[in-house]
Structures are given as C-alpha cells and as structure tokens.
Amino acid sequence: AQSVTQLDSQVPVFEEAPVELRCNYSSSVSVYLFWYVQYPNQGLQLLLKYLSGSTLVKGINGFEAEFNKSQTSFHLRKPSVHISDTAEYFCAVTLWNTGFQKLVFGTGTRLLVSP
Template sequence: AQSVTQLDSQVPVFEEAPVELRCNYSSSVSVYLFWYVQYPNQGLQLLLKYLSGSTLVKGINGFEAEFNKSQTSFHLRKPSVHISDTAEYFCAVSAGAGNNRKLIWGLGTSLAVNP
C-alpha cells in the first residue's frame, strides 16, 4: 500500500535561515509528487509538483524540491525563509493506475519562522 511520511511534525527556524522539510513515500508504481502549503485558517495551495522530467522542481515563493527515486524522497527546501513562510506544509503522493490513482497525504509539517 502507498504511504507518505513527513519526518518532522514541527520545524522551528530563524528568519533568513535555510530550511528542509522531509518527505518519504512508499509506492510500487509510478508516482506524482506534490507539496502544498496551508496558511492559518485557509485552504491548501500548491507549492510545486513533480510529474516527470527534471528531478529538481522549482515552485512558488522560492521553494524547490528534489525527487530522489532511489531514496523514495521528495524533500522541500528553501535557502532563506521569511516570517511569512510560517504555515503547515503537506506532502502528497498520487499513485496507482488510471482512474484508480489515489492522492495520499502526509500528516503535515508545521514550519515556524522566528525573528
């Protein structure tokens, strides 16, 4: 069965520091990978996605992620965070064949950027 593990439930970091939010998945079939951000009291917004091609994916707000098939990982990175990046971040994996594809979600990582 497919699953998504976000290795850190909370990540505190100081403003302008680099950050990495970790995501590992398990799947025996080809996958599409997503990172979503959820600001307080809001819905989910897509940060970036990997469908195919280059394993380094650049998203909005200066975030990027690298798909590592051998490590089954899709870690999210930003070289310098801002206070406004404080939010909940969700990794999601779409796996399965045809119309049986499912979107599986991690439990989320709470990023707290401190001044």
C-alpha cells in the same frame, strides 16, 4: 500499501535561515509528487509538483524540491525563509493505479519562522 511519511511534525527556524522539510513515500507503482501549503484558516495551496523530467522542481515563493527515486524522497527546501512562510506543509502523492486522481497526504510539517 502506499504511504507518505513526513518525519518532522514541527520545524522551528530563524528568519533568513535555510530550511529543508523531509518527505518520503512508499509505493510499488509510478507516482506524481506534490507539496501543498496551508496557511492558518485557509485551504491547501499548491507549492510545486513533480510529474517527470528534471528531478529538481521549482515552485512558488522561492521553494524547490528534489525527487530522488532511489531514496523514494521528495524533500522541500528554501535557502532563506521569511516570517510569512510560517504555515503547515503537506507532501502528497497520486498513484498510477488510481489514475493519478486520489491524493495521499503525509501528516504535515509545521514550519515556525521566528525573527
């Protein structure tokens, strides 16, 4: 069965420090990969996506992620975080055998940025 694993449920970090949020997936078919962010009391906002091509993708708010097929990973990074980056971050995949329609989410990582 296909799955998405976010090992870190919570990542505390100081402002202006770099951060990496880890995501691994398990799938026997082709996938598209996404990172979404959820601010308190809001919906899910797309940060970035990987469909094909360059394995390093850049998103909004200074975030980037790298697709590593051999390690089945899609880790999210930011070189310098702000207080306003405090939110829940979800990694998700869509699968070739479901027409790339159904999003399968990880359990989320809460990023806590402190001064």
